[in-house]
Amino acid sequence: MKIFLLLAASAIVTVTLPRANVPFKPGPNVDLATANCRTCHSAAYVYTQPPLNRAQWTAEVLKMKNAYGAPIDPANVDKIVDYLLTQDGKP
């Protein structure tokens, strides 16, 4: 048993993680959301959030830009927020 565990612990473990294929739903500026958000994370990060208002979504986009280093053009921040607000239905 011990030998088995030693061997098992030294093994190469390879997995294939499911592809995050779920796209953003259609909406204004969906192309900007796809290009800027899905580089690092799946669309589920948006769809599982509670209904957020403009100030909260803006804070999230700026956090992605400033804290996580997402290369979001400053001119596109409001446009991405416009899109996000259409996605949870609570502007």
Add this chain to the structure above:
Amino acid sequence: MAIARLDFLIGTMSAAAATTVTLPFANGTRPLEAFPQKRKLIVLTPRPPQLETPFSIFNEGVLTPNDAFFVRWHLAGIPQSVNGATHRIKVHGLVKRPLSLSVDDLRTKYERVEIVAVNQCSGNSRGLFSPRVPGGQWDNGAMGNARWTGARLLDVLKSAGLKEGAIQIRFHGLEKPVLPTTPPFIKALSIDDLDESMLIAYEMNGEPLPLLNGYPVRLVVPGWYATYWMKMLAEIEAIDTIDDNFWMKTAYRIPDTPGNTVTPTEKGYPTIPINKMTIRSFVTNVTDGQTLHPGAQTIRGIAFTNGERLKSVEFSSDGGATWRAAKLGANYGNFSFRQWEAPFNAERGKSYVLACRATAHDGETQTTVPVWNPGGYLRNVIETYKVSVA
């Protein structure tokens, strides 16, 4: 709503057949999917993977099976192939003897230590915050309890020999950001906070760790939130400063206020890095809103602390107006889930609010009013379960 409810019941009663569950908050519908080395779990996000354990699992035993254990990664650059034979844990920084340890080194050169400990995401139960806060929207299933086997972190540090002036230890894993501009995931513990319970674990419930739980080795920090339990541990670095990387200085902060709670409009309060877990207890064999059969029955649940000895779990069937002591199950150690049970006689046609409350030996108990903080951390309100009897 009726559809959502049905969907939830299906998810609870027959997880194998259901394709979604609906958690009890807005935007709470989630797919159920089996990721590699995992059974069907609740998918919060597929990339990076964040998987929640269906709560019914916690009723099945005190240890959470590896294939049901929750998963939470921060950054999508996760190796999908890891070689346990060539992996090295580099011990460097302010040490007298820098080390490069293989997993076999950990197994053969250091004492083999076992501990049963709860691993709980800092954001567990965030979806239940009111008002809601942004972040990973978990129900109560971003936690698990496992038997961890490995080498003591302190033994490894002793073999490297800390140099004068070292005050914190930083931990790096193999998880990498997608973009070079994203801060790498690094966590730090103060040397004053290290103790004998902390391990570099190479086994989880007697088996190698699933890749998604940090194969081949992860840090085990009993009593502390899972953010410190670095997965795929690759570097241990002694430093002479308080680590100011993003994941310590900006993220994972809690208010340094009484009870670590604030009002939603409060600003300008001091914050500190999240640290030890708050005490919690749950009912595991009844869900909120369930209809019970009449008659004598046993209510079962779990409780845990951050390492203090559990003094009691109490059960209430009148929403906390009166309490009676529950019977505690086998003791797996102070960092483990502890099962409890209490007899309950359900009268036909009546409704009840069941509740449970854990208290530690040092007096810490659960809150009657939920804590609130913008990170959605530390929830440990007394849980209640409305039931009717028919």
